[in-house]
Amino acid sequence: MTAVSPAQIASAVAASEPVLVVRDLAKSFGGVRAVDGVSFSVLPGTMLALIGPNGAGKTTCFNMLNGQLRPDGGQVLLAGRPITGMKPRNVWRMGVGRTFQITATFTSMTVRENVQMALISHAGEIWSPFGRARDRHREAADALLAQVGMAAQAERACGVLAYGDLKRVELAVALANQPKLLLMDEPTAGMAPRERIELMALTADIAAAEGIAVLFTEHDMDVVFTHSDSVIVLDRGRLIAHGTAEEVRQDPNVRAVYLGTGATSGGH
Amino acid sequence: MSAMLEIAALDAYYGRAHILQGVTFAMNRGEVLALMGRNGAGKSTTMKAIMGLVPPAGGTVSFEGQRIDGREPFEIARLGIGYVPEDRRVFSELSVMENLSVAQRPARSDAPHWTPERLFQLFPNLGRMRDRAGGAMSGGEQQMLTIARTLMGNPRLVLLDEPSEGLAPVIVEEMAKTILALKAEGLTVLISEQNLHFAGNVADRAAIIEKGVIRFTGTMDELKGNEAVRSQYLSV
Amino acid sequence: MIDLILNQTLNGLASASSLFLVASGLSIIFGVTRIVNFAHGSLYMLGAYLAWTLVGRFGPTDALGFWGGVLLAAVLTGLIGVVIEVLILRRIYQAPELFQLLATFGVVLMLQDVALGLWGAEDKIGPRAPGFKSFVILFGNRFPTYELFLIAVGPLVLLILWLLFQKTRWGTLVRAATQDREMVGALGVNQRLLFTSVFAFGSMLAGLGGALQLPREAVTLHMDLSMISEAFVVVVVGGLGSVTGAYLAAVLIGILHAFGILIFPKITLVLVFLVMAVVLVVKPYGLMGKAPVGHQRAHGPAEPLLLPADGLTKLAGLIGLIILALAPLVAPDHILLTLTELVIFALFAASLHFMMGPGGMASFGHAAYFGLGAYGAALAVKWLGAPMEPALLLAPFLAGIAGVVFGWFCVRLSGVYLAMLTLAFAQIAWATAFQSVDLTGGDNGILGVWPSAWAVSKPAYYYLTLAVCAASIVALRLTIFSPFGYGLRAARDNPLRAEAIGLDVVRIQWVAFAVAAFCAGIAGGLFAFFKGSVFPTYMAIPRSVDALLMVLLGGVQTVSGPIIGAFAYAGLSEQLMKLTMYWRFVLGLSIVLLVVLFPRGLVGAGLALRERWRKEPEPAATLVEARP
Structure with a gap:
């Protein structure tokens, strides 16, 4: 007991x-x-x-x-x-997080950058004009990607992912604001x-x-x-x-x- | 007697991506063939390549013994191939009647002849909304309208891209009946599909595509009996 | 008073008719081909010139000769449209829409020189229309009957167009193609024939619009650009794709012009601007327009991955900068002059690239901010007596403030709508500088804008320019890879997703617009002191197109592209201008050839070549099949 x-x-x-x-x-x-x-x-x-x-x-x-x-x-x-x-x-x-019927990702960014983007927005850092965005919230992004099983593909472009994987990225993005x-x-x-x-x-x-x-x-x-x-x-x-x-x-x-x-x- | 549609070593690119890598299969007159495979395997691109909407980079497409690869979409349509795209694409600002009239072609001796009145017997719902704008219809009604619209061209072969996708189960059942009705009219039908239940209801044969290559062709019964193929390529 | 109002209303209605003919043609062509035909104003001009020649030959006093000439001019313009469509446009329907716009601008340049060669530089005065030479007395004013005739033409054409589109098979096909042209082809309709006929029809409307102006105003070589920018305003205000909207907007703009002359005779365009602003605030897609649904079916794959420069690229940039910094040690003064200009243009191009590339907002009026920067500097010198340093500091703020104001409207639109609006704003800025003679000296410009004593020597001014421009370009680069730059790209890649992760897409784009304008203003200020004078032409459409060409030559998708493009283009066009009097024709032809042969731009073509050479097969992308 x-x-x-x-x-x-x-x-x-x-x-x-x-x-x-x-x-x-x-x-x-x-x-x-x-x-x-x-x-x-x-x-x-x-x-x-x-x-x-x-x-x-x-x-x-x-x-x-x-x-x-x-x-x-x-x-x-x-x-x-x-x-x-x-x-x-x-x-x-x-x-409120959401995923779309037609997958919506940022195609000019890598998988990790897609998640970082959401984290940057969540942290209210979007108006910062200097400093490399790639270096921000890296660990948090990787943790989210690990959660959905996409850690291995963090460096890939979203445009070349398999459809099912794209859906997982979307899920990670949707979870970024807790x-x-x-x-x-x-x-x-x-x-x-x-x-x-x-x-x-x-x-x-x-x-x-x-x-x-x-x-x-x-x-x-x-x-x-x-x-x-x-x-x-x-x-x-x-x-x-x-x-x-x-x-x-x-x-x-x-x-x-x-x-x-x-x-x-x-x-x- | 040769096949109606013969596709041999068809290659197609979309931008940089090599989507079709030597697709080869054939269709007989009067059959329903289900082209199956995962999303991104090349089902839609195969249909677009047949239709001339994606230019084939290599290989041949022959329809009734005549090479059609490299022709303009409108020429291919006039030869008797009808195409129903996956995302419906009705002309949303045109009425049902106007949508039908865009596709209207002269009657031909070797294919069933369709008029709006005949189509309204097949799709009674459409007959009740002749003047409604395409954009004001529900997804199921739009799907029926795109099929009806394609039939106005009096095709011999109909390409149906993912006809059951995004539709309510009751509408999917109606769709299956429609496809069987087209087959009864003597039309040849190629459908792309992920839903094995649906394909099993309507198709005579199946071809499975994976990463731009045909991995399996056979009757539906053969596919149903082949656990390994279903598991490997269809993720069932 | 009441008679004056009535009189001006009638005047406005009369001038609306030609505007409507041109704008509706533009709108119909865009609907089906998705090409914004920059050359539509040129077709209008050709219609007027052809009518002048034909009417003169057939006998201007004879009713048959006059009206026959006018109609034949319209038909001939339609045939010219067929030639343009078959020779050029047909080859580029698959190209990105900006390249299409550029190609039609190439046609504008070519037709300008064709008109110059055939009809000469002086204005042509047309005859009055037989049967409409008299006046009627309305409220005590003499009102020409021809104006009344023109007033009737507008609604009549509107009615004909309506019948054509609603009651004929051709009209149904055109409306269907406007929504989904690919599908129309897949249903067995001969697209080529349809496109050609639509282009011919739209061209004929423009030609008729021009021909009908013959008894009203002189035929000049400037009719093309002034008409096209007004037609863009009409189309944006009326709603792209709506013929009825085009008529309403044409009437609105026509009447505003007529009254504007009474209220602000010098700056009538300000009134037009204000009304356009109000309309777009209330209805972002124009009076009768709808949000563009389904037009998102863009060609080709999505935006490619953008990665920071690797070591090699950075090294190359550094070496380039060192070479530029050492240039004054070896280069003679005239080379330094060219280099100074090139460096300024590199910043100008980089500022446009900032909003066009990462921002996804193509501006066809970026010269407005370059010019406003130049005027900012010149006005500070002329009216405040400021020396160079504070004037250079003030300059970008004038451009930046204009960017804030104009940008507020522009970022509410996207794609070609945005491009058209930026062009219209640039034209307004140009006309304001041109018309406010008291403030800006009008056409004569502002002279005597010289640098401070320490910067007078050519090497000194070159170093000043190089330092300011290099610093600005580096700052822009850093911003592209900063959180803000990522947000900007997110907004471009997928606005829906961007909003769904809390990004304020409109505000991000607005800020980027203002930043781009500010940086163009820096370049403009430097340019003013470099030339020692400022003219309205700094803001004219050709200069905006220069900037576009630089960016597109270099490639929109690379960050260093615009700098390379600026050097390549500015160097080239300068040589061309020295070579031939008909440099516009040659330049236009080169643009057209470039677009037809390399629809992906020079850098794009190079990249494609490199890829094919490497032959590294990219894993079959699955996104492309995942529905558009």
Whole structure:
């Protein structure tokens, strides 16, 4: 038996507070309600999958969380503080990391420099006009790269990396500001089945170890059902289901609008 | 009888990168062939090279016995090859009808003839949104529109680049039905795909590409029975 | 008062029509070919000259002769467009967009000398239009009927264009190609024919615009550049790709000009600038424009890796500097003069490279800041009686402040939009210097800007120049590899990602713009004392293009490229000017040939050659297939 310290109790209590709380989020484009009163929350160290048909409002929803779009209504709270309608760079400063559906790296820089760039920004050193950027935060960058298994390729140009490796670099960059929340837009799009599983297992490990909340969109049901703690389903801008992977999988409504029979996706 | 499409020792560069390194395979009339492989293996580039969108640096592409490598994309399209790109690329400011009209070509005797009305039977959704701008459609609808648009050119061979990518499972099922419908019309279809379940549903044969080289060709059943190949090249 | 307002409104509307014809042609051509046709103003000028000749031959008093001549001039201009498209543009559709712009600027230079050779230097006055020679009395003012005719032409052409684009197959194809030209080709449409026809059509509109001006104003050799910069303003304000926007903007600019003459007769362009500023603040992509979606499908691979100089390169730089420092010991004065100029241009080019290379912002009006630096120095001498040292210190601040103000607008745009806006700003700076005769001496410039006694001798001034320029270039280099320089490159490589790691992309680019302007100002100040005088031509478009050529010759992607480019280019063009009277034609032709033969620039071509020679196969890049 080990004694439980007060600090551990405090962190356990904090752990049950959601990192991200979304309330009644709404957005219309030209009179069409793309996102219509969506509410959900994500706990630290857990993975929440956001799924739904194309055009259901997933991307719109995502872009309102990361600041690319301003919501028409509703609230987004990060660790209890409102981030609704903030610009992407300020959302990042509040502690939100993100990866993109189409990999976004700085191609004129090496893998390590990509991570250093994020660390330089996090340290607020971006306006410094002198001193070599390559020499800054080198160890921290290498540590992050080691975490995602990319340390060996630190000196390579991002332009020549394999696709799966590029995704890992993106993950390292997204972790550079020690985020509370990680937003991943179709993180495994375009990857081979095994790579998909590997990347998401890595993400889940890091999330659990560091208490990061992860929200991701995904079309690969293998990934969703293996790596999410819970799943929310969006259809025509509305939340139509919310539950564990198994609950959502059995939901007849979800099967009708989204999952289908499972013939082409491995059957579930 | 010779194959419909014959690709021999095809080389292609993208900038400095040597993407295709002697790709060789052939397609028979009326079959659906799945070109499979990891992202970056050269699937899209193979399709673009067939279409003339990436100039082949070496090797040959023959269609119905006629060399087509080095020709302009529009000439290749007029010979009867239709191309559906991976990222859809509908003309977002044009309506559905206008999108279709851009690709319209005269009827030919050796291929099914498509009109907008016939296409709307295949894609009932599109028929309900004839005047909608391409940009205002959902991803699944856009994917259907690009296929319909390509069919307006009355092709004999259709190249479908990653038709299931980024689509909801229900739409993917619809896509599979569409491809089988095209096959039933007598069209020859080349799809590039990473999803083995999907390929298994629609394709007769598979060719696996890895680092710009074809590593395996065989029937879908042969591929399903070959654990080693699937594990090595498809990371399944 | 009310009649004056009405009168000026009508005047503005009348002048808007030709502007609209040129701008809509420019816009349509850009939409399909993605080429900003710098030579569009030249086609306008050719249309006017051709109309002058044809109308003169057919009989200017005869209605058929006049209108026949005008229409034939437009058609001929369209055919000239076909020749340009087939001979030049068709070969460079795959080249980077800056090279395309440069090639069309080469055409501008060539056509200038062609017009000079065919029609001579003096202005041509055209006849009045038969049937439109009289006046109508409007609110007590005589208003020429031809102006009323022109006012009607604008909306009429707008209507025709609308019908053409919405109701014909050609129009549908053009609209489709505007969004994705590659896809149109893959769907079986003959792209070449489509491109050629679009270019011919746009050229014809420009030619018609020029021909219709015949009864209104004299035909001159300066029509081309003044029209193209106005057309750029119209296109940016109206929204690139929108014909309706082009019409609205043309009307707006036309009316502003008409009223500007009443309010600020000397600096009408300031008013245009202010309105453009307001429009761009409210709608960054113009009145009817949309954010460029899907045009990001750039050719070729992404930006290559940039690494700090290795030991060998540093050594070479040091040796070069030592040679330059020892030059006065052996070189005669006239060589020193050339060297001084080259060193100044090297800084000028390096400052442009700073915003163009790492910053990814191509300026077509960088001479504005060079010129403002020169004027800053000269004005300090003339109006404050300052000696050289404080004047040189003040000079870059005038340029830097202009960079802060103009840059604020420019960094909100990107690519060709940004290039067009920088050019328009440079033209405004040029016109301000040209028009404010009281302050700047206008065309006569400011004379007597001489160095202090200690720096009068040629070696002394050379050393001053070398010290200042070398220090500035080294500082720029250090900045490129500093955190700020990395942030700048991050913003260029992937703005979306840059914002997502907390970088303020717009502000970073704004600061870089101002720094580049400041450094160009340093070069300009040195140039003023070097020449002893300052003229508006220091800010003119050709000088901006000089800087671009230096940077592109050397290669945008290397840090040392612009310095080499400056020496190569400035040396070359000076020799050329001595050789022939038609040096513009030769220079233009060389630019065109250079772009057609070496679409990646000299250094790029060298690198490619070296790579092929080494034959070291790069591991197959996977990024290229990972979707654009």
